[in-house]
Amino acid sequence: MNPLARLIEAALFASARPLTVEELATLDPQAGAAAVRGALTELRDAFATGDHGVELIEIAQGWQFLTRRDYAEAIDRAQFALRPRRLSPAALETLAIIAYRQPVGRLEVDEIRGVDSGAVIEKLGERGLVEIVSRGEGLGRPLLYGTTPQFLEILGLKDLDELPRLEELSVALRPPAPAEPE
């Protein structure tokens, strides 16, 4: 394995969160982004083909070592690590709306869900899954929310493009049904 790959392996081991290519490139001023990407691929293949309990995953716009799925139950049972708390349906609804409509204000979320979502948004903010990204135009310049890298991380997504496209859903959002006087 090339020295840069080994250095990156060490850095990823030391970090508790995914590291981006740009962050990893700061490890070695001589190495450019392309070299880092090459080293990451080499590292991923080495862990994929060798006998390892962890694998290198591209996640949340970065890279991270994660334990293999096969060991989840044993690790969980031994309580060496805790699975994150499951999100409530209300939280997932709100996350879905914010993910697809971002930047989006609270009123729009309320409107789509049909219920007041202020408390849910606040909780999602506390968990670091959404954040205020800007302020909207109009009355009171409402706060607009967007998703965070943490959101991608808990879903295991590389980036927002990995979310299903709306057209792929069985219920595509159609324009208002045309009025049909019988």
Next chain:
Amino acid sequence: MSAPTNPVTQDSAGFVVELEQFSGPLDLLLHLIREDEVDITDLPIAKIADQFLAVISELGLNQAADYLEMAARLLRIKAQMLLPRRLGDDEWEDPRAELVRRLLEYQQIRELVEWLGAAAARRAEQFGRGYSPEPPAPPPAPLVIDLNDLLAAAERVIALIPEPVLHRVVPRPLDVEGATERIEALLAERAAFGWGDVVGARPSIVDVLSAFIALLELAKRGSLHVHQEGPFAPIEIRRESPRAAH
């Protein structure tokens, strides 16, 4: 798409509606539409409105404003559908259109919820390095006392009771009026005095309770000011005249 497990809500404190299995009025409406197997774009509004009202009264959701708002909306649409319209009126707009649009939109969100839930569950099968569990919600600030304080306080209370009355049930109504008069007399006499002055040296439990209620009542009325340095510290009673002091 993977089979959605109906996600059990674990973290729903404060979400009344959540506890009732539906995450909102739109969710409930979709549930009814699915049960009736009716076409969402040609909603039998009268039927759905009646069912909606029946469910929210049955589930005791009357307190939820969001549900009531939807109920009102449904009834309005139901009424609008009954209005006569001229034959061949091109201007006629289906009063259900807006609701149907919202329902379709919401249905899409529900589908995304299943997708997101499945993705999160799959991600939860892998652990990263240094995963630290989310900090538990801080408990409400406790009363800071130690065991000795508590025991000493209990002992003081027990010592004040002449004899424990355990099995005899004796009708001894609290004499709050008497205690109030006693405290008012003390107030007239002195600007400040202590709890001991109110109840005397060896009060009965009834005396203690009467005096305490009288004290709280007078404090509420603003006739006096009750002060205690810390837990179990002596209670000091003062005439309520803070403005005169300035």
